[in-house]
């Protein structure tokens with residue numbers, strides 16, 4: 051069928067309108083994959099060959115937790131903590147120990163406001179157990195996924211109830227910070243020479259410190275965007291530009307560059323710290339498991355059930371995407 055020019059134009063406008071209404075919630079698939087990929091290179095000699103051999107799996111499956119959050123009810127709270135629900139910085143009202151936090155607030159409240167710092171500690175125990183069992187498939191799955199949660203804990207808006215600027219007329223700022231900016235600038239402008247993974251004596255303390263840093267930075271993330279919005283007209287702030295092969299209405303490159311500069315390297319810093327933390331959690335789990343020889347692992351192949359589960363996850367995610375519930 052041939053469309054007349056004006057019908058065509060209208061169709062394009064409708065498609066663009068739909069496209070720009072898709073919400074977005076994740077570091078961005080780009081950021082998560084990149085963080086896991088780069089974490090591999092911080093590992094010690096006993097680990098690096100194994101992780102490099104499986105670097106595609108580790109990178110690809112960095113995004114599974116975000117794919118799962120639209121299909122599994124309990125998944126979403128594992129990605130954030132609205133810590134400002136619990137008073138003022140440094141939020142001493144909130145016990146850092148899970149059992150004490152449950153006793154004080156009840157599990158329902160904790161789940162409602164997010165559980166990322168506790169969930170990471172559960173994942174770390176599972177990863178340590180997988181190393182102890184020399185279970186290759188589980189080591190790879192858990193390494194990929196813990197990298198995701200650790201990275202989310204480094205994002206300021208994952209530690210703040212106003213996580214998408216919904217209470218301050220800044221809708222969209224979440225994906226702006228963690229997807230749009232890294233996609234535009236990480237490849238050419240960020241320095242990813244990070245050094246070596248380090249052993250973490252207390253993973254609980256470590257991750258709470260990162261969450262507190264995130265919470266402290268959330269105000270700057272929101273304030274800088276609001277300041278710049280006053281300096282840019284709406285048609286300078288937003289533009290129809292290509293992203294992931296699609297033309298969509300989004301924060302313009304000029305506005306993005308100004309925001310990146312106003313934040314004075316914050317996004318690069320948090321990305322670098324995510325990489326360091328992810329590699330260090332992998333390394334710590336391996337050490338705590340007694341430094342098993344990674345050339346002699348068992349359960350080295352994904353089973354048909356594993357593959358079927360991945361297929362199901364993808365199908366659910368694509369279904370959610372088609373319904374406009376999911377970003378990428």
Ligand SMILES: [Zn+2]
Pocket residue numbers: 075076077115116129198202
């Ligand atoms: Zn996430």
